[in-house]
Amino acid sequence: MTSVASGSATxxxxxxxxxxxxxxxxxxxxxxxxxxHIWGLGVGIVLVGEYMGWNFSVQKGGMFGxxxxxxxxxxxYTCVAMIDSEVxxxxxxxxxxxxxxxxxxxxxxxxNVGLFLVLEYTMLEAADANVVSYLTSTIANHLGYTxxxxxxxxxxxxxxxxxxxxxxxxxxxxxINLVITAIAAIAIVxxxxxxxxxxxxxxxxxxxxxxxxxxxLPYGWFGVxxxxxxxxxxxxxxxxxxxxxxxxxxAARSIPLGTMTGIITLLMAxxxxxxxxxxxxxxxxxxxxxxxxxxxxxxxxxxxxATLLAVGTVFATFASANGCINDASRAWxxxxxxxxxxxxxxxxxxxxxxxFRAILFLxxxxxxxxxxxVLLNKPELLATVITFSILSALLMYSFxxxxxFRFRKLWPIGVLHRGYTHPLHPLPAITLAVxxxxxxxxxxxxxxxxxxxxxxxxxxxxxxxxxxxxxxxRRGQQFTMPWPRPKGY
Amino acid sequence: xxxxxxxSATGHYVPPKQSKRGQVFDSVFILALLFAVLFGVTYYxxxxxxxTTAKPKPLAQLPIxxxxxxxxxxxxxxxxxDLKGVNDQVAASxxxxxxxxxPINPLAxxxxxxxxxxxxxxxxxxxxxEYREVIRERFGSPPGSSPPSDGGAA
Numbered sequence: 314m315t316s317v318a319s320g321s322a323t324x325x326x327x328x329x330x331x332x333x334x335x336x337x338x339x340x341x342x343x344x345x346x347x348x349x350h351i352w353g354l355g356v357g358i359v360l361v362g363e364y365m366g367w368n369f370s371v372q373k374g375g376m377f378g379x380x381x382x383x384x385x386x387x388x389x390y391t392c393v394a395m396i397d398s399e400v401x402x403x404x405x406x407x408x409x410x411x412x413x414x415x416x417x418x419x420x421x422x423x424x425n426v427g428l429f430l431v432l433e434y435t436m437l438e439a440a441d442a443n444v445v446s447y448l449t450s451t452i453a454n455h456l457g458y459t460x461x462x463x464x465x466x467x468x469x470x471x472x473x474x475x476x477x478x479x480x481x482x483x484x485x486x487x488x489i490n491l492v493i494t495a496i497a498a499i500a501i502v503x504x505x506x507x508x509x510x511x512x513x514x515x516x517x518x519x520x521x522x523x524x525x526x527x528x529x530l531p532y533g534w535f536g537v538x539x540x541x542x543x544x545x546x547x548x549x550x551x552x553x554x555x556x557x558x559x560x561x562x563x564a565a566r567s568i569p570l571g572t573m574t575g576i577i578t579l580l581m582a583x584x585x586x587x588x589x590x591x592x593x594x595x596x597x598x599x600x601x602x603x604x605x606x607x608x609x610x611x612x613x614x615x616x617x618x619a620t621l622l623a624v625g626t627v628f629a630t631f632a633s634a635n636g637c638i639n640d641a642s643r644a645w646x647x648x649x650x651x652x653x654x655x656x657x658x659x660x661x662x663x664x665x666x667x668x669f670r671a672i673l674f675l676x677x678x679x680x681x682x683x684x685x686x687v688l689l690n691k692p693e694l695l696a697t698v699i700t701f702s703i704l705s706a707l708l709m710y711s712f713x714x715x716x717x718f719r720f721r722k723l724w725p726i727g728v729l730h731r732g733y734t735h736p737l738h739p740l741p742a743i744t745l746a747v748x749x750x751x752x753x754x755x756x757x758x759x760x761x762x763x764x765x766x767x768x769x770x771x772x773x774x775x776x777x778x779x780x781x782x783x784x785x786x787r788r789g790q791q792f793t794m795p796w797p798r799p800k801g802y
Numbered sequence: 803x804x805x806x807x808x809x810s811a812t813g814h815y816v817p818p819k820q821s822k823r824g825q826v827f828d829s830v831f832i833l834a835l836l837f838a839v840l841f842g843v844t845y846y847x848x849x850x851x852x853x854t855t856a857k858p859k860p861l862a863q864l865p866i867x868x869x870x871x872x873x874x875x876x877x878x879x880x881x882x883x884d885l886k887g888v889n890d891q892v893a894a895s896x897x898x899x900x901x902x903x904x905p906i907n908p909l910a911x912x913x914x915x916x917x918x919x920x921x922x923x924x925x926x927x928x929x930x931x932e933y934r935e936v937i938r939e940r941f942g943s944p945p946g947s948s949p950p951s952d953g954g955a956a
Contacts, residue, residue, distance in 0.1 A: 372895070419929025420936065432836075520869040531895065532903050539904055595870040597891040598877055612876050652817065654832070655825035674829070678836065685844055697844050715926075757914060758904045765914045770839040772921045774832065779928055782828065785817045788932075789939030798941040802934065 340661040342668070345484045346561045351554045351571020353491030354639065356578050357632035358437070358550035360497050363579075363586040364606050364629045365444055366546035366699060372600030373759065374540030376591050377529040381537050382544025383583045389748040390548040392741040393710060394576040396717045398569035401555040402732025404794060405564030408647030409555030409640075410709060410716075415651070415791050417719045422712065423791075424653050424778045425771055429709040430556070430644035435675055436702035437550060438472070438637035439682035441630045443695055445471045446687070447603055448630065452623055468683045471634065476676045479638045482665045483560050490635050493628035498582060500625030504606065505585050507614040508593070516613055517592025531596075541748075541755040545703050547583040550633070551576055552709070556640040565732025589613070638672060638679075645671035652785045653778070700760045704767050707756070710749045717742040723799035814939050858889040866892060 370379040397410075406412040411430060414423035446464035453462050478486050509515040530536060554572045561567040586606060590599055593609045602608050610622035646668030649658025662669040682701075686694040721738060735741060756764055820828075861871050877883050883891070897903055938944075 414929075415936075418926070419931070419933035421925050421932060422929040425925055518869050518873065520867070531897050535904050593873065594877065595866065595873045597866070597870070597895040598874065598883060598888070600895060601891060602882075608877070608880075608882050611880050611882065612873075652820075655820065655828050657822075657825050657829075678833070681837070681841070682844070685841070689845070694844055701840060711922075753918075757911065758906070761907075761910055761914055765917060766839055766842075768914075768918050768921050770835065772917070772924070773835060773839070775921070775925055775928075777831070777835070783932070785820050787817055788815045788935050791936050792940040799937060802937045802941075802944065 340663060340666065342560045342661060343483060343666040344560055344562050346487060346557055346567060348567045348570040348574075349491055350484075350487040351557060351561065351567050352575050352578070353494050353632075354487055354557055354636050355551045355554040355572055355575035356498065357490040357494035357629075358434075358553050358636035358640070359548055359575075359579055359633070360494055360582065361441060361444075361629040361633035362546040362549055363501060363582050364497070364626045365602075365604055366440075367543060367583070367586065368590065368599050368602055368605040369546070369696065370540035370543035371596050373532070373543060373755075374536035374538070375529060375531040376596045376599070378532070378537040378540035379544065380587050380591070382540040383547050383587055385748060386541060386544035386547060386752065387580050387583060389710070389745060389752070390551055390576055390579070392745040392748075393552050393713065394572050395735040395741045396713050396745070397552050397555050398572050398733045399731060399735045400716065400720055401558050401568045401572075402565045403729055405558040405561065405568075406647070406793065408644055409558060410552065410713065411644055411647055412793075413555075413716055413720075414712065416794055416796075417716045417723065418712070420653070420783060420786065420791060421775060421778060424648065424782075425775060426709055426712055427644050427648040427653060428771060428774060429705045429712075431641045431675070433702050433705040433709065434550070434553065434637040434641035434644070435679050436682060436698050436705070438634045438641065438679045440695055440699050440702065441634035441637065442468045442471045442679065442683040443686055443698070444603065445627070445630050445634070446683075447692075448623075448627055451604065451607075452627075455623075464687045465684055468687070469680055471631070472638075472676060472679050472683065475631065475635045475638055476672055478635065479642065479672050480662070480665065480667055480669050482667060483557070483639065486635060486639060487557070490632050494632045497625040497629040497632065498578060500621045501582055501585055501606065503621055504589055504610050504614065504618060507610075507618045508589050510585070510589060510592075513592065517589065519592055538751065538755050539758045541752045542700075542703065542759055545706065545752060546699070547586075548576070548579050549703060549706055550636070550640075551579060552706075553636060553640040556643040559643075569733040638675070641675050642668050642671040645675060651791060652787070653782065656785075697760070697763055700756065700763050701767060704753075704756060704760075704764055707749055707753055708768075708771070710745060711753075714742045714746040714749075723801065724796060725800065728800075729796060815935075856889075858886045860885070861888065864888065864892050865896070 367379065367383070370382045373379075374382065400413050401409060404413050404416060408427065409430065411423050411427040414426040446462070446467040449467045450462040450464065478489065508517055510517065513519060532539070551572065554568060554575065558564040558568055590605050590609050593613045594602065594605065598608075599605055604626055607619070607622045607626050610619040614622075645654065645658055646661075647659075648654040649656055649660075649671065651659070658668075658671050658674065660670050661667065682698050685698070686692050718739065726734065753764070861874055864871070866874070874883070874888050878885065878888070
């Protein structure tokens with residue numbers, strides 16, 4: 314940034330400029346995060362799924378289909394959290410699973426995993442921003458405003474403001490995420506209390522579900538399988554905690570603690586959400602609702618509780634978009650740093666210590682996909698954008714299976730210091746593989762074309778990487794961990 | 803746009819330095835690929851089923867349970883949905899007979915999972931090959947083997 318004119322500068326100035334240049338060359342991301350921030354990042358990205366999106370699984374498989382999906386997909390994510398906790402507590406670097414892939418599988422897989430991460434989070438961010446604009450309209454109407462709300466303005470504003478927050482520093486960004494996520498999580502518990510959830514017949518009514526098999530499982534067990542796709546929404550993004558590993562004061566402590574408490578929080582939130590919504594709204598309505606928890610509060614509690622859930626919905630949506638910007642930019646930045654993408658993206662802001670170019674570059678992508686459903690006047694395209702995110706995540710989970718096997722094989726227990734060693738290996742990895750395959754099939758049932766197109770995109774990008782991009786990558790320098798030679802190599 | 807790759811004195815691969823123009827081109831290319839493929843699919847995605855145009859039936863005549871009828875009434879009272887919306891939702895969620903609910907085209911299934919399998923095989927095979935280069939350059943040749951003559955450059 315600072316240039317030195319050799320003809321006019323004094324030796325002291327030249328030395329000072331050289332020192333500043335050297336300092337910039339060694340700029341690193343700030344290590345300021347603790348377990349609570351990691352919890353706020355992981356749960357913050359995901360909790361919006363309880364506020365909206367999970368209920369599309371009701372449309373696919375009925376009320377019980379959605380509940381079974383919550384449990385089965387919950388097992389998938391528990392496996393993801395266990396595997397991530399072990400590997401990331403050892404591979405403490407920005408990029409998370411991308412960096413793991415570099416060290417365990419190889420460069421092309423790492424490039425793909427980096428893209429999976431970027432698309433998963435950018436598409437999720439786009440969906441969040443789209444919902445923010447919808448929420449603004451809904452809340453304005455409930456407050457008595459009868460005019461129309463310009464959705465474009467709210468989408469662009471939401472993304473720009475959150476990108477600016479991310480640009481300015483990770484500590485402030487994730488501290489805000491922690492606070493608003495906690496409020497959104499508490500709001501769900503308050504709704505459970507307000508509806509007297511401990512007494513099922515008081516305000517909640519489940520007779521519609523248990524009186525007839527057709528109501529509980531309207532599309533049979535095939536419907537249950539189809540529901541798995543949107544069952545992902547209960548937990549999608551919890552693995553994003555790994556992206557912050559390089560910015561933790563102690564990744565070995567913060568990542569496992571933040572991730573495992575995060576998935577526990579989400580498992581409880583998922584069941585509570587299903588329970589209060591299922592006891593309040595007819596499944597035919599619930600399956601297409603945009604804001605199911607807010608609707609439940611409106612019908613069953615009203616007043617202050619409904620207001621709290623409206624606030625919770627907005628906060629959860631902002632927390633998710635905020636965390637997504639954080640994670641997508643870390644993945645993009647990491648690929649730039651390794652020359653997998655142009656090196657320009659690998660820069661760290663000299664003052665705020667954030668991957669500012671990666672943050673800014675992804676802003677128009679998020680805006681474009683967020684405004685697309687509005688632009689084409691097809692609100693249902695939101696589900697397609699969400700499916701891009703879900704599928705990218707699924708492809709990444711399928712990578713985590715061989716990744717885990719190779720991690721234990723190349724560096725057996727005892728060879729490396731692991732901050733956390735998950736129990737029952739290889740059961741979690743095998744379980745993850747089976748459930749991920751089932752969800753992939755479920756996605757094919759509803760979004761076969763989207764699935765095929767996304768895979769073709771990744772295939773084309775892979776060919777581009779091999780033919781045109783990999784030549785810029787230093788081979789040995791990709792292996793950055795201070796580990797011994799992998800066994801068998 | 804770039805200088806040629808060379809093998810250093812230590813036999814390590816030294817990549818060419820990419821010019822600024824090359825970096826801009828690559829950034830634009832990956833962005834264009836993203837928009838061309840994903841934006842295109844989204845644009846041509848099928849629209850949702852058209853809502854029914856028949857005169858809406860009252861709640862009492864819809865094929866739903868008594869509890870659902872009460873729940874719908876409360877939703878209508880709160881302004882969440884109107885009677886026409888209820889009719890549309892009930893019609894859209896009525897199960898279709900046999901395999902029509904989730905029809906599977908065997909050819910589409912084979913093609914999709916064939917592409918996925920081909921993609922995964924390509925990615926894993928290339929990755930493992932590249933991984934050997936990385937390890938060889940980072941840790942040197944495996945014990946008992948002769949060092950590569952090309953420095954590991956692809």
